[in-house]
Amino acid sequence: MFTGIVQGSFPLLQVERKPGLHSFTIELPGPLLEDLAIGASVAVDGVCLTVTAIEQSKVYFDIMQQTLSLTTLGELNAGDRVNIERSARQGVEIGGHVISGHVDNTAEVVAIEQPENNQFITYRIPAGKMKYMFEKGFVGLNGCSLTVAAVNKEEQTLTVCYIPETLRVTTHGMKKIGDKINFEIDRQTQAIVDTVENFLVANPGLINPLRPDSH
Numbered sequence: 709m710f711t712g713i714v715q716g717s718f719p720l721l722q723v724e725r726k727p728g729l730h731s732f733t734i735e736l737p738g739p740l741l742e743d744l745a746i747g748a749s750v751a752v753d754g755v756c757l758t759v760t761a762i763e764q765s766k767v768y769f770d771i772m773q774q775t776l777s778l779t780t781l782g783e784l785n786a787g788d789r790v791n792i793e794r795s796a797r798q799g800v801e802i803g804g805h806v807i808s809g810h811v812d813n814t815a816e817v818v819a820i821e822q823p824e825n826n827q828f829i830t831y832r833i834p835a836g837k838m839k840y841m842f843e844k845g846f847v848g849l850n851g852c853s854l855t856v857a858a859v860n861k862e863e864q865t866l867t868v869c870y871i872p873e874t875l876r877v878t879t880h881g882m883k884k885i886g887d888k889i890n891f892e893i894d895r896q897t898q899a900i901v902d903t904v905e906n907f908l909v910a911n912p913g914l915i916n917p918l919r920p921d922s923h
Contacts, residue, residue, distance in 0.1 A: 710751045710807040712846075712853020714791040715740060717879045721766065723786050728773040730782065732757075735765050740794060749809065751793040753879075754851030754890040755779050756809025779811045779890045791851045791878050805846040805853045811890040812837060815849070817883050818865060827875060828857065829883065830867040833891060840893045840901055841866050848892035852878055 722733040732752065736744075744750075744767065748759045755775060761768040776782035784790065815831035822828075831849070833841070841847065841859045847866065848854070852874065858867040875881035883889065908914065 709796050710756070710793050710809055710851070711796050712793070712805055712807045712848055712851065714793050714850075714852050714874075714878045716877060717789045717791050719789050720784060720786050723784060728776075730771045730776060731760075732769045732771065732781075732784075734767050734769070734790070734792070736767055736792065737765070740792065741765060741767075744794070749795040751791070751795070751807070751809050751851045753780060753784075753790045754807070754809065754848055754892060755781055755811050775811075778813060780814055780888050781890075783888070789879050789882070793851055805848075805894060806896075807848045807851070807853060807892055808895060809851075810892065812893050813891065814888040815866075815891045817885050817887045817889070819867075820883075820885060825872060827870045827881065828867055829870065829880065830858075830865050831889070831891070832863070832865050835864050837891075837893060838864055840897050842897065845897055846894040848890075848894075850879065850889045852880065 718734055718736060720732055721735055724731040744759065744762060746759050746762060749756050750759060750767070750769070752769065757769040757771065759767055760770050771781050813834055815833040817829060818832045819830035820827065838861050841856055843856055843859055845856045846853060847856055847868070849868065854868045856866050857869050870880055
């Protein structure tokens with residue numbers, strides 16, 4: 709479980725590719741190594757990964773085929789920077805929203821606007837996921853908890869606004885049009901939408917306020 713408050717971005721020291729499995733090596737600073745143990749969960753670009761080994765400041769992770777297929781991790785190479793967040797601790801303030809680290813899919817950067825002291829980035833996501841996107845709702849993008857600023861369901865896009873501090877700490881300021889990022893739906897929103905949909909399907913005789921012919 710994570711909060712979506714990324715603690716820094718760091719380069720991959722090594723990427724080892726094997727059939728159906730990649731292994732990452734990342735060097736982390738002292739504060740992020742404190743009490744870190746083999747088997748601990750760490751969010752890497754929003755993906756929950758398990759620590760497989762620790763050698764001084766070097767931390768190792770394995771990524772299975774399903775994760776490689778669903779996320780951007782399979783495309784990363786040594787030198788690429790990734791967002792890092794340690795798992796949340798009980799009793800610690802949650803500054804973002806609850807993120808599981810179970811990425812739903814990837815989103816593509818389709819537009820970037822840079823007004824003074826701000827940056828708006830628009831992403832296109834798969835059509836089946838748009839029903840969970842609402843203005844002022846939450847979304848996890850490469851591990852960052854972000855508020856949705858605008859939604860265009862016809863174009864299958866959502867827009868978020870980044871403040872300078874987020875751009876400084878994370879990799880979002882490095883992204884270009886056409887780049888892919890990992891996204892995770894807000895699970896509370898998903899539960900509500902799916903529950904309502906399932907209820908309406910199970911009770912077709914009820915008035916459906918979403919139907920244009922309802923009275």
